[in-house]
Amino acid sequence: MGLDYQLVLWNKHKKTYDKIIAFSMLLYIILFAVITLVFNAETSIETLVIRAFGSLAIIMLHIILVIGPLARLNSNFLPILYNRRHLGVSMFIAALIHGGFSIFQFHALGDVNPIYSVFTSNMDYASLTNFPFQVLGFLALLILFVMASTSHDFFLGNLSAKVWKRLHMLVYVAYALIIAHVFLGAFQQETSVFTIGILVIGFVIVVSLHLITAFKEGKIDAAKAEEKEGWLKVCDISEIEEDRAKIFTVENERVAIFKYDGKLSAIHNVCKHQGGPLGEGKIIDGCITCPWHGYQYLPGNGQSPPPFTEKVATYALKLQGEMIYINPDAFNEGTEVEPCNY
């Protein structure tokens, strides 16, 4: 892969990014308030808060949604990917302020429970233009809440990476709900070609980036290799740089074949932490180091060095002359495999 390896100085970067996020959010809110009040000094504080944080949340959501595909298409975006979770939690906070103020302003004054009121104050569920759009916002906010509150690595470990990934794919449902929330709600009273245009363009950008990446990656997954007595032909040794890997597709799964100290080892390409591409990482201090957050694995057995317990699957390699061959049947995670010497 032609991606450059970037060492993550995780903690230092994390703090800087957090500051950038907080500062940008504050700047946006202040600008929004100033511009709104210049144009209409009679805007009430509640309306201002609702609109400023609602629009901030949806802008942040668009940024969050494009980071993934951008990072796959161009490795310069990788550093933002590391910090996507904090962006997600911050977006949830903005959405919560927006939703909270809306509930307070529109539903807290009656004698029914405000949440109940969100669902029942408008029962026109069959109508499109008069649809109770706030319900859609509420459901989206619930999803964002579940995601934000389980975003810590503690839950990643406890829910298993699979459940966690599934849970976090709900962001796409939330995105659809929020688009509907805005189109069936705010746009029905504040009909402006400009704001509708922005959301349409936003959608086109998000969806094209995802589809371009998906088809590109799909091609790599579908790649078929030349077979010889059950072994698949990978490449010439010279095609792999020292301490780096070649990513190779074996029966739809990607494998990283590392070259180091005159040896070759192959492990499953997917990091146990959050699925980072191990083959885009590098060997540091004798360990394969994930390019995303720095989890480490021993090339010989796919195990994280103690005290860590992560394990990935390993594969057998053989050399014929200068040509590397791989056995497509993976060993169990953490199985010791004698490296191939050259």
Place this chain on the structure above:
Amino acid sequence: MTSGLRKAHKYIWLALTIVIPTVMAFAIKDLQFPAKNTQTKTGIPRNSAVVKGVENDVAWLILTKYQTISVNLKSPLKHPSSLVYELNKDGSQGRFLGQLTNSMIVHHFEIEKPISGIIIYDALKESEITKLTF
């Protein structure tokens, strides 16, 4: 990501490519765009003669012979969305004219046919704020 996850993402985005534009199209199709309108800082536009005028505790409403109505709020509105609709001769809610945003300016809306007044409506609370009838 595993190839399974990559596939799941791909199918979700293909589905969204269909679902979201459908929602957008239906929502846009039924949007009521505001009637032609202008805003001025002072009263009714010059060289337009007043035909009728009414007021209540919320606003003034003036009909000029150039098929325009002018609305001026008496005090800042508490409602975040105050929409103006025509009031048909039979008392039903007519065409959407636009929004009232500010009590310091006068909102002028073009009307196409004779009306008997206007309804000011809060779309978020789904309640009528006031009705003005000539």
